[in-house]
Every structure is written in structure tokens, then in C-alpha cells.
Amino acid sequence: MSYDNILLNKEDKVSTIIINRPESLNALNAQTIKEISSALEELNSDISCRVVVITGSGEKSFVAGADIKEFSDFGQEKAEELARNGHNTLFNKIENMTKPVIAAVNGFALGGGLELAMACHIRYASENAKLGLPEVTLGLIPGYGGTQRLPKLVGKGIANEMIFSAKMITAQKAKEIGLVNEVFPIEELLIKTKELANVIAHNSxxxxxxxxxxxxxxxxxxxxxxxxxxxxxxxxxxxxxxxxxxxxxxxxxxx
CATH class of the missing domain: 1.10.287 (Helix Hairpins)
Incomplete structure (x- = not known):
């Protein structure tokens, strides 16, 4: 299958999904969510694939958030449908994959981008990564699992602080609180992520x-x-x- 907003690379037992919308800092729009979901379905049924890595193109951004222009005029019913479809189409699908999914967070992971990373089973980050849930600055709350997955990873107190203040945190701080597993220089991030993926790929x-x-x-x-x-x-x-x-x-x- 061909994709417009992502790149799919298959190497031996490890496959990499690269979100490729650099002009919008890899923001998630409906088409991108659908394409990532389709790629995951393809990889989940591919017996040669043992581990999936998700990252963003370039060195500035993993995913800078959701594409706000797509839902700026929504009312309650359409907003609930948007969130529910996001869970069913992508975020829950990642969490329930039969194969491990590792996020290589290369830069900004904000809003839907952080929620995408949190849905993955393991998170590695680059030293320049900035993570946060800025939704309340727009009069919104996280809608793709942020209020549910973040407390499980870092505890309610820290989750509340991040969500209520909308402040970004550094990659090192994210490691200290357990939000990411390891932090590496940007040029080593994908190398180290794939090293881990290859170790996992040789297990049952x-x-x-x-x-x-x-x-x-x-x-x-x-x-x-x-x-x-x-x-x-x-x-x-x-x-x-x-x-x-x-x-x-x-x-x-x-x-």
C-alpha cells in the first residue's frame, strides 16, 4: 500500500513508521491517523515483522500535536466522535498490538503527539525532545488518552501538574519521572532504538x-x-x- 503522509521502512525483523509531514511539524490530521493505522494493520499481519518503531521525520518534531484546523468548529457530538474514532482507529490499536511498538521521540511531542508516544509500549527520546499536553491553553483537554495514560506512567500528581499547567518538559525530566525510558543525542536516537528493537526481535x-x-x-x-x-x-x-x-x-x- 502507498502512503502520502508516512514512510514505511521494513528491515529484517524491525519495521519503522516515519510520520512525514515536516511542513506542519508532523502534526496528526485525519489522513495521517488513518495511514498509521493501516500501516500497523499491515505490520501486525506480517510474520517477518517482530517489532515496530514509530518516529517523526527530521530532527525538530516527533509529532507537534493534532491538526487543530480540522476540528476548530466542532460541537460536542462531533468532538466526541473525533476522540472515539481516534482511540479506535489508532491509539488503542497501538497499545493492543501483538508486537511491541517503540516510540523514538525526536523533538516536539505535544498534545496528540505525546498521546501517540504514550500509547506505545516503550519510549526513547532525543536530548532535544520537549514533551507536553498544552490543550488547556486552547480551552480543551487531552482527547486521545492523555488523561488516562499519563497518570499510569508518572502518577496522578505529576500528570495533573503537566495537564493543568500545560508546560513542556525536557527529555531528561521525562526520563526522571518515568515518561520515557532513555534519552540519547538526536543522531543516536534511531540507532539506539533499533538496537533495542533487534534485541526484542530475537525473543519469542x-x-x-x-x-x-x-x-x-x-x-x-x-x-x-x-x-x-x-x-x-x-x-x-x-x-x-x-x-x-x-x-x-x-x-x-x-x-
């Missing part, structure tokens, strides 16, 4: 898929039962047999 894809589901339920009362269920299920899978056999035979597993 079947086990990782089950682990994603269990982790996603970790803040609910279903988390422990989900872990027990998926722990049992992997014992019937070929990857478990290969992994245990390789361990006993003192060799690397071939997943």
Missing part, C-alpha cells in the same frame, strides 16, 4: 504477544488472572518448546 514473538496482553491489564483487577492464563497458554506453544529445549541443550533458541 508468541511469548511477547501474551506478555503485552497481560501487562495491559496490570492496572485492573483482571491482571493476575490474565497472567496465570497466558502463562499456561504459552506452555502449549512451539516457542516454549524451542526455548526450553535450547536452554537444556545450551544453545541460543531459534524463534
Amino acid at each position: 514473538p508468541m511469548a511477547i504477544s501474551k506478555a503485552i496482553r497481560a501487562v495491559n491489564l496490570s492496572d485492573t483487577d483482571k491482571g493476575f488472572e490474565a497472567e496465570i492464563k497466558y502463562f499456561g497458554e504459552v506452555f502449549e506453544l512451539d516457542d516454549k518448546k524451542e526455548g526450553v529445549t535450547a536452554f537444556i541443550e545450551k544453545r541460543k533458541p531459534n524463534f
Whole structure:
């Protein structure tokens, strides 16, 4: 499939989605959301792809936010539809992918851009990255999961401070509060992200898929039962047999 607003690169077991709207600092509009969603569906069904990396084009911006011009005249009904469609089309889809999705945050990650990064399973950032949820300065609130995912990552107090003040934070501050995993110079960001992706790609894809589901339920009362269920299920899978056999035979597993 061809895309207008994103680039899709497939390299061995790691695929990279590059949001490519540099003229608007890679802002998310409806078409871009749809294209990222389509690329994720393509990659989720591609058995050669083990890990997905999402980043922005250039060195200034991961995603500078949503394209406000698209919804500036919406009323309540259309606004609720916009948010619901965003969750269903993209943000929840990322979180529930059967393959790990890593955000390589290269610059501004604001509003919908930070919400996109937070939907990913892991976040690496460049030293020049600035992250924030500025919606209240427009008389809005985060609508693509910001009020839900941010408190889970950094705690309610810090989440409230970021949302209520609308202040941007540095990449280093984001690491200190647990919003991003690691921070690198901009020229090393994608290299380091792909290094991690390649480590993950050599582990059991079947086990990782089950682990994603269990982790996603970790803040609910279903988390422990989900872990027990998926722990049992992997014992019937070929990857478990290969992994245990390789361990006993003192060799690397071939997943």
C-alpha cells in the first residue's frame, strides 16, 4: 500500500513508521491517523515483522500535536466522535498490538503527539525532545488518552501538574519521572532504538504477544488472572518448546 503522509521502512525483523509531514511539524490530521493505522494493520499481519518503531521525520518534531484546523468548529457530538474514532482507529490499536511498538521521540511531542508516544509500549527520546499536553491553553483537554495514560506512567500528581499547567518538559525530566525510558543525542536516537528493537526481535514473538496482553491489564483487577492464563497458554506453544529445549541443550533458541 502507498502512503502520502508516512514512510514505511521494513528491515529484517524491525519495521519503522516515519510520520512525514515536516511542513506542519508532523502534526496528526485525519489522513495521517488513518495511514498509521493501516500501516500497523499491515505490520501486525506480517510474520517477518517482530517489532515496530514509530518516529517523526527530521530532527525538530516527533509529532507537534493534532491538526487543530480540522476540528476548530466542532460541537460536542462531533468532538466526541473525533476522540472515539481516534482511540479506535489508532491509539488503542497501538497499545493492543501483538508486537511491541517503540516510540523514538525526536523533538516536539505535544498534545496528540505525546498521546501517540504514550500509547506505545516503550519510549526513547532525543536530548532535544520537549514533551507536553498544552490543550488547556486552547480551552480543551487531552482527547486521545492523555488523561488516562499519563497518570499510569508518572502518577496522578505529576500528570495533573503537566495537564493543568500545560508546560513542556525536557527529555531528561521525562526520563526522571518515568515518561520515557532513555534519552540519547538526536543522531543516536534511531540507532539506539533499533538496537533495542533487534534485541526484542530475537525473543519469542508468541511469548511477547501474551506478555503485552497481560501487562495491559496490570492496572485492573483482571491482571493476575490474565497472567496465570497466558502463562499456561504459552506452555502449549512451539516457542516454549524451542526455548526450553535450547536452554537444556545450551544453545541460543531459534524463534
